[in-house]
Amino acid sequence: MDNNHFEQEWFHEIRLMREAMIGKGNSKFEISKHTFEERMSERDISIIEMAEVILTGTIIEGFDVGKYPKYRNPDMIRNIVGETKDGKLITVCVAFSNYDEFKITTVYEGVTNRVLNCFQSKCPELYQKHFVPTEEVIATVN
Secondary structure, eight states, X not given: OOOBTTGGGHHHHXXXXXXXXXXXXXXXXXXXHHIIIIIHHHTTOOHHXXXXXXXXXXXXXXXXXXXXXXXXXXXXXXXXXXXXXXXXXXXXEEEESSTTEEEEEEEEESOOGGGHHHHHHHOHHHHHHHSOOHHHHHHHHO
């Protein structure tokens, strides 16, 4: 799967997203109408929680234009996973075509099965906190 598009630039991209989030520089941050009107209330996720994830989370997955699974994305996409101050694990999907404008396209609690391995390798502490390792499940069953 092509989920590590331009990974060498993720550190730079997340920095630019964070600057846009706090109003520093010329970049701006938006929330898509779909996310704002449907997903946030449907999934009980606030603007503050999304901001917390962007400001403290980690990009765990990135897609080039047209490469997102089951969707022909017109922009590059980065999936950011982080934990809110209340301990809620959230994924925020951000699309952008350049570094001047970032848009949250969807948000959901937890991580999908597709990214579980990426999440485990890129965020081992959060993975340990939110998912029971296989060894512990086996030990508990025995």
